[in-house]
Amino acid sequence: MDISFKAVSHTYQPNSPFEYRALKDLSFNIQSGQFVAIVGHTGSGKSTLIQHLNGLLKPTSGEVMIGGYRLKAGEKTANIKGLREKVGVVFQYPEHQLFEETIEKDIAFGPKNFGATEEEIQTRLPKVLEAVNLDAKLLDRSPFDLSGGQMRRVAIAGVLAMEPEVLVLDEPTAGLDPKGQQEVMDMFYRLHHEKGLTTILVTHSMEDALKYADHVIILEQGKKHLEGQPEEIFVQKERLKQVQLDVPEEIQFLMDLKTRLGISITYDKHSVDDLVREIKAQIGGGR
Ligand SMILES: Nc1ncnc2c1ncn2[C@@H]1O[C@H](COP(=O)(O)OP(=O)(O)OP(=O)(O)O)[C@@H](O)[C@H]1O
Numbered sequence: 457m458d459i460s461f462k463a464v465s466h467t468y469q470p471n472s473p474f475e476y477r478a479l480k481d482l483s484f485n486i487q488s489g490q491f492v493a494i495v496g497h498t499g500s501g502k503s504t505l506i507q508h509l510n511g512l513l514k515p516t517s518g519e520v521m522i523g524g525y526r527l528k529a530g531e532k533t534a535n536i537k538g539l540r541e542k543v544g545v546v547f548q549y550p551e552h553q554l555f556e557e558t559i560e561k562d563i564a565f566g567p568k569n570f571g572a573t574e575e576e577i578q579t580r581l582p583k584v585l586e587a588v589n590l591d592a593k594l595l596d597r598s599p600f601d602l603s604g605g606q607m608r609r610v611a612i613a614g615v616l617a618m619e620p621e622v623l624v625l626d627e628p629t630a631g632l633d634p635k636g637q638q639e640v641m642d643m644f645y646r647l648h649h650e651k652g653l654t655t656i657l658v659t660h661s662m663e664d665a666l667k668y669a670d671h672v673i674i675l676e677q678g679k680k681h682l683e684g685q686p687e688e689i690f691v692q693k694e695r696l697k698q699v700q701l702d703v704p705e706e707i708q709f710l711m712d713l714k715t716r717l718g719i720s721i722t723y724d725k726h727s728v729d730d731l732v733r734e735i736k737a738q739i740g741g742g743r
Pocket residue numbers: 468469474476477478496497498499500501502503504505
Protein backbone atom coordinates (compact mmCIF):
# COMPACT_ATOMS: atom_id res chain seq x y z
CA MET A 457 0.00 0.00 0.00
CA ASP A 458 1.25 3.49 -0.81
CA ILE A 459 1.48 5.75 2.22
CA SER A 460 1.63 9.53 2.33
CA PHE A 461 1.96 12.10 5.09
CA LYS A 462 0.85 15.56 4.01
CA ALA A 463 1.87 18.39 6.35
CA VAL A 464 1.14 16.22 9.39
CA SER A 465 1.40 17.71 12.87
CA HIS A 466 0.51 15.93 16.07
CA THR A 467 0.06 17.70 19.39
CA TYR A 468 -0.37 15.71 22.59
CA GLN A 469 -2.78 17.04 25.19
CA PRO A 470 -3.60 20.23 23.28
CA ASN A 471 -4.79 23.27 25.21
CA SER A 472 -3.43 21.92 28.47
CA PRO A 473 -0.27 22.82 30.42
CA PHE A 474 1.18 19.51 29.10
CA GLU A 475 0.63 20.40 25.43
CA TYR A 476 3.47 18.97 23.34
CA ARG A 477 3.90 19.19 19.58
CA ALA A 478 5.52 15.84 18.75
CA LEU A 479 5.22 15.98 14.93
CA LYS A 480 5.65 19.22 13.03
CA ASP A 481 4.48 19.67 9.47
CA LEU A 482 5.78 16.32 8.32
CA SER A 483 5.43 15.32 4.67
CA PHE A 484 6.77 12.23 2.88
CA ASN A 485 5.68 9.41 0.59
CA ILE A 486 6.30 5.69 0.90
CA GLN A 487 5.69 3.53 -2.12
CA SER A 488 4.13 0.11 -1.91
CA GLY A 489 6.89 -2.49 -1.53
CA GLN A 490 9.50 -0.15 -0.06
CA PHE A 491 11.53 -0.98 3.04
CA VAL A 492 11.79 2.29 4.94
CA ALA A 493 13.89 3.03 8.01
CA ILE A 494 12.80 5.80 10.37
CA VAL A 495 15.80 6.94 12.37
CA GLY A 496 16.09 9.57 15.08
CA HIS A 497 17.02 10.23 18.65
CA THR A 498 14.86 9.52 21.68
CA GLY A 499 11.93 11.89 21.63
CA SER A 500 12.26 12.76 17.92
CA GLY A 501 8.72 11.50 17.25
CA LYS A 502 9.24 8.03 15.79
CA SER A 503 6.65 6.24 17.93
CA THR A 504 4.19 9.06 17.43
CA LEU A 505 4.67 8.77 13.67
CA ILE A 506 4.10 5.04 13.48
CA GLN A 507 0.96 5.20 15.58
CA HIS A 508 -0.53 7.20 12.71
CA LEU A 509 -0.02 4.23 10.40
CA ASN A 510 -2.80 2.12 11.88
CA GLY A 511 -4.98 4.88 13.22
CA LEU A 512 -4.00 4.62 16.90
CA LEU A 513 -3.33 8.35 16.59
CA LYS A 514 -4.74 10.89 14.18
CA PRO A 515 -3.01 14.01 12.91
CA THR A 516 -3.93 17.20 14.75
CA SER A 517 -3.55 18.86 11.37
CA GLY A 518 -2.65 17.59 7.92
CA GLU A 519 -3.57 14.24 6.45
CA VAL A 520 -2.28 10.67 6.38
CA MET A 521 -3.25 8.34 3.52
CA ILE A 522 -2.59 4.60 3.81
CA GLY A 523 -3.78 3.00 0.62
CA GLY A 524 -7.37 4.22 0.40
CA TYR A 525 -7.70 4.97 4.13
CA ARG A 526 -7.59 8.61 5.18
CA LEU A 527 -6.75 9.87 8.67
CA LYS A 528 -7.67 13.48 9.19
CA ALA A 529 -8.67 15.61 12.17
CA GLY A 530 -12.41 15.96 12.57
CA GLU A 531 -13.11 13.20 10.07
CA LYS A 532 -14.16 9.64 10.85
CA THR A 533 -11.95 7.13 9.04
CA ALA A 534 -14.11 4.73 7.07
CA ASN A 535 -13.49 1.08 8.02
CA ILE A 536 -10.63 1.62 10.48
CA LYS A 537 -10.85 -2.09 11.35
CA GLY A 538 -9.88 -2.88 7.76
CA LEU A 539 -6.88 -0.58 8.10
CA ARG A 540 -5.77 -2.29 11.33
CA GLU A 541 -6.03 -5.66 9.65
CA LYS A 542 -3.79 -4.57 6.78
CA VAL A 543 -1.18 -2.77 8.88
CA GLY A 544 0.57 -5.09 11.32
CA VAL A 545 2.51 -3.36 14.08
CA VAL A 546 5.25 -5.07 16.06
CA PHE A 547 5.60 -2.78 19.07
CA GLN A 548 8.71 -2.54 21.21
CA TYR A 549 9.10 -5.64 23.41
CA PRO A 550 6.00 -7.27 21.88
CA GLU A 551 6.42 -10.30 24.16
CA HIS A 552 5.09 -8.14 27.01
CA GLN A 553 1.70 -8.31 25.33
CA LEU A 554 1.41 -12.10 25.34
CA PHE A 555 -1.36 -13.20 27.64
CA GLU A 556 -3.10 -16.37 26.44
CA GLU A 557 -2.63 -19.76 28.10
CA THR A 558 -1.16 -21.42 25.01
CA ILE A 559 1.06 -20.26 22.18
CA GLU A 560 -1.54 -21.35 19.64
CA LYS A 561 -4.22 -19.19 21.25
CA ASP A 562 -1.89 -16.22 21.40
CA ILE A 563 -1.00 -16.44 17.72
CA ALA A 564 -4.66 -16.97 16.79
CA PHE A 565 -5.93 -14.06 18.88
CA GLY A 566 -5.49 -11.33 16.26
CA PRO A 567 -6.85 -13.17 13.22
CA LYS A 568 -9.80 -14.48 15.29
CA ASN A 569 -10.62 -10.96 16.37
CA PHE A 570 -10.71 -9.88 12.76
CA GLY A 571 -13.07 -12.68 11.81
CA ALA A 572 -10.75 -15.37 10.43
CA THR A 573 -12.36 -18.84 10.57
CA GLU A 574 -10.80 -21.72 12.52
CA GLU A 575 -9.93 -23.33 9.19
CA GLU A 576 -8.15 -20.19 7.97
CA ILE A 577 -6.24 -19.96 11.24
CA GLN A 578 -5.16 -23.61 11.00
CA THR A 579 -3.86 -22.96 7.46
CA ARG A 580 -1.94 -19.89 8.57
CA LEU A 581 -0.39 -21.40 11.71
CA PRO A 582 2.26 -23.67 10.11
CA LYS A 583 3.25 -20.86 7.73
CA VAL A 584 3.85 -18.29 10.45
CA LEU A 585 5.60 -20.81 12.69
CA GLU A 586 7.96 -21.56 9.84
CA ALA A 587 8.52 -17.86 9.17
CA VAL A 588 9.58 -17.18 12.75
CA ASN A 589 11.37 -20.52 13.09
CA LEU A 590 9.30 -21.96 15.95
CA ASP A 591 8.61 -25.65 16.40
CA ALA A 592 4.93 -26.66 16.01
CA LYS A 593 5.39 -28.94 19.02
CA LEU A 594 5.38 -25.82 21.18
CA LEU A 595 1.82 -24.79 20.22
CA ASP A 596 0.16 -26.30 23.29
CA ARG A 597 2.70 -24.85 25.69
CA SER A 598 2.32 -21.66 27.66
CA PRO A 599 4.16 -18.72 26.06
CA PHE A 600 5.52 -17.96 29.51
CA ASP A 601 7.55 -21.22 29.52
CA LEU A 602 9.67 -19.94 26.64
CA SER A 603 12.92 -17.98 26.52
CA GLY A 604 12.70 -14.22 25.90
CA GLY A 605 13.79 -14.63 22.27
CA GLN A 606 11.19 -17.36 21.64
CA MET A 607 8.46 -15.28 23.29
CA ARG A 608 9.25 -12.46 20.90
CA ARG A 609 8.92 -14.89 17.98
CA VAL A 610 5.47 -15.92 19.22
CA ALA A 611 4.41 -12.27 19.41
CA ILE A 612 5.73 -11.63 15.90
CA ALA A 613 3.95 -14.77 14.64
CA GLY A 614 0.71 -13.29 16.01
CA VAL A 615 1.18 -10.18 13.88
CA LEU A 616 2.12 -12.21 10.79
CA ALA A 617 -0.93 -14.43 11.25
CA MET A 618 -3.04 -11.39 10.35
CA GLU A 619 -1.39 -11.52 6.91
CA PRO A 620 -0.72 -7.79 6.85
CA GLU A 621 0.27 -5.86 3.72
CA VAL A 622 2.22 -3.28 5.70
CA LEU A 623 4.55 -4.26 8.52
CA VAL A 624 5.55 -1.63 11.06
CA LEU A 625 8.46 -2.59 13.29
CA ASP A 626 9.28 -0.45 16.34
CA GLU A 627 12.84 -1.35 17.40
CA PRO A 628 12.12 -5.06 16.88
CA THR A 629 15.59 -6.17 18.01
CA ALA A 630 15.78 -4.16 21.26
CA GLY A 631 17.15 -6.25 24.11
CA LEU A 632 18.26 -9.21 21.94
CA ASP A 633 21.87 -10.42 21.75
CA PRO A 634 23.75 -9.68 18.50
CA LYS A 635 22.98 -13.12 17.01
CA GLY A 636 19.27 -12.81 17.89
CA GLN A 637 19.22 -9.29 16.43
CA GLN A 638 20.59 -10.44 13.11
CA GLU A 639 18.23 -13.46 12.97
CA VAL A 640 15.18 -11.31 13.59
CA MET A 641 16.20 -8.66 11.04
CA ASP A 642 17.09 -11.25 8.41
CA MET A 643 13.68 -12.86 8.99
CA PHE A 644 11.86 -9.54 8.41
CA TYR A 645 13.96 -8.83 5.35
CA ARG A 646 13.12 -12.24 3.89
CA LEU A 647 9.41 -11.82 4.64
CA HIS A 648 9.43 -8.34 3.14
CA HIS A 649 10.62 -9.74 -0.18
CA GLU A 650 8.71 -13.04 -0.15
CA LYS A 651 5.37 -11.44 0.67
CA GLY A 652 5.88 -8.17 -1.21
CA LEU A 653 5.26 -6.19 2.00
CA THR A 654 5.72 -2.52 2.64
CA THR A 655 7.96 -2.42 5.72
CA ILE A 656 8.58 0.50 8.04
CA LEU A 657 11.36 -0.03 10.54
CA VAL A 658 12.00 2.28 13.47
CA THR A 659 15.59 1.84 14.54
CA HIS A 660 18.49 3.43 16.36
CA SER A 661 20.88 1.30 14.33
CA MET A 662 22.41 3.10 11.38
CA GLU A 663 23.92 -0.22 10.34
CA ASP A 664 20.49 -1.89 10.12
CA ALA A 665 19.06 1.08 8.23
CA LEU A 666 21.91 0.84 5.75
CA LYS A 667 21.73 -2.92 5.41
CA TYR A 668 17.98 -3.43 5.06
CA ALA A 669 16.26 -0.21 3.99
CA ASP A 670 15.91 1.22 0.51
CA HIS A 671 14.65 4.54 1.84
CA VAL A 672 15.55 6.42 5.03
CA ILE A 673 13.78 9.21 6.92
CA ILE A 674 15.68 10.91 9.72
CA LEU A 675 13.58 12.74 12.28
CA GLU A 676 14.68 15.46 14.65
CA GLN A 677 12.31 17.04 17.15
CA GLY A 678 9.26 16.02 15.17
CA LYS A 679 10.59 17.36 11.87
CA LYS A 680 12.13 15.67 8.88
CA HIS A 681 15.88 16.28 9.01
CA LEU A 682 16.94 14.17 6.01
CA GLU A 683 15.24 11.79 3.58
CA GLY A 684 16.52 9.67 0.71
CA GLN A 685 18.30 6.50 -0.27
CA PRO A 686 20.62 5.15 2.46
CA GLU A 687 23.74 5.53 0.34
CA GLU A 688 22.92 9.24 -0.21
CA ILE A 689 21.98 9.93 3.40
CA PHE A 690 24.70 8.10 5.26
CA VAL A 691 27.61 9.87 3.59
CA GLN A 692 26.40 13.24 4.94
CA LYS A 693 28.61 13.17 8.00
CA GLU A 694 28.08 16.80 9.02
CA ARG A 695 24.28 16.70 8.63
CA LEU A 696 24.17 13.49 10.67
CA LYS A 697 26.41 14.98 13.35
CA GLN A 698 23.95 17.87 13.76
CA VAL A 699 21.46 15.35 15.14
CA GLN A 700 24.03 13.27 17.04
CA LEU A 701 23.99 10.40 14.57
CA ASP A 702 27.05 8.63 13.25
CA VAL A 703 27.92 7.46 9.78
CA PRO A 704 27.41 3.66 9.71
CA GLU A 705 30.65 1.73 10.25
CA GLU A 706 30.74 0.27 6.76
CA ILE A 707 30.42 3.68 5.08
CA GLN A 708 32.99 5.19 7.46
CA PHE A 709 35.36 2.40 6.45
CA LEU A 710 34.91 3.23 2.76
CA MET A 711 35.42 6.94 3.52
CA ASP A 712 38.64 6.13 5.40
CA LEU A 713 39.85 4.00 2.50
CA LYS A 714 39.44 7.00 0.25
CA THR A 715 41.02 9.66 2.48
CA ARG A 716 43.87 7.55 3.78
CA LEU A 717 44.70 5.27 0.87
CA GLY A 718 43.09 6.97 -2.13
CA ILE A 719 40.98 3.86 -2.80
CA SER A 720 37.57 4.90 -4.05
CA ILE A 721 34.73 2.43 -3.65
CA THR A 722 31.09 3.45 -3.90
CA TYR A 723 28.81 1.88 -1.31
CA ASP A 724 26.82 -0.98 -2.79
CA LYS A 725 25.92 -3.47 -0.02
CA HIS A 726 29.20 -5.33 -0.61
CA SER A 727 29.97 -8.71 0.79
CA VAL A 728 33.41 -8.87 2.44
CA ASP A 729 34.63 -10.94 -0.53
CA ASP A 730 33.45 -8.31 -3.03
CA LEU A 731 35.15 -5.61 -1.03
CA VAL A 732 38.46 -7.48 -0.87
CA ARG A 733 38.30 -8.09 -4.62
CA GLU A 734 37.68 -4.39 -5.34
CA ILE A 735 40.45 -3.21 -3.03
CA LYS A 736 42.86 -5.70 -4.59
CA ALA A 737 41.89 -4.54 -8.07
CA GLN A 738 42.58 -0.91 -7.12
CA ILE A 739 45.92 -1.50 -5.43
CA GLY A 740 46.98 -3.88 -8.19
CA GLY A 741 47.03 -6.81 -5.79
CA GLY A 742 46.51 -9.49 -8.44
CA ARG A 743 43.95 -12.27 -8.18
N1 LIG B 1 1.02 10.84 25.59
C1 LIG B 1 1.91 11.84 25.52
N2 LIG B 1 1.64 13.04 26.10
C2 LIG B 1 2.52 14.06 26.02
N3 LIG B 1 3.71 14.00 25.38
C3 LIG B 1 4.03 12.82 24.80
C4 LIG B 1 3.16 11.69 24.83
N4 LIG B 1 3.75 10.67 24.17
C5 LIG B 1 4.94 11.16 23.74
N5 LIG B 1 5.11 12.44 24.11
C6 LIG B 1 6.26 13.31 23.81
O1 LIG B 1 6.38 13.43 22.42
C7 LIG B 1 7.77 13.40 22.01
C8 LIG B 1 7.98 12.35 20.95
O2 LIG B 1 7.81 11.06 21.56
P1 LIG B 1 7.96 9.70 20.76
O3 LIG B 1 7.71 8.60 21.72
O4 LIG B 1 7.17 9.76 19.52
O5 LIG B 1 9.53 9.75 20.38
P2 LIG B 1 10.48 8.57 19.89
O6 LIG B 1 11.35 9.14 18.83
O7 LIG B 1 9.68 7.37 19.55
O8 LIG B 1 11.36 8.26 21.18
P3 LIG B 1 12.00 6.84 21.64
O9 LIG B 1 13.16 6.57 20.72
O10 LIG B 1 12.45 7.15 23.03
O11 LIG B 1 10.93 5.80 21.58
C9 LIG B 1 8.58 13.18 23.29
O12 LIG B 1 9.09 14.41 23.72
C10 LIG B 1 7.56 12.65 24.28
O13 LIG B 1 7.87 13.04 25.59
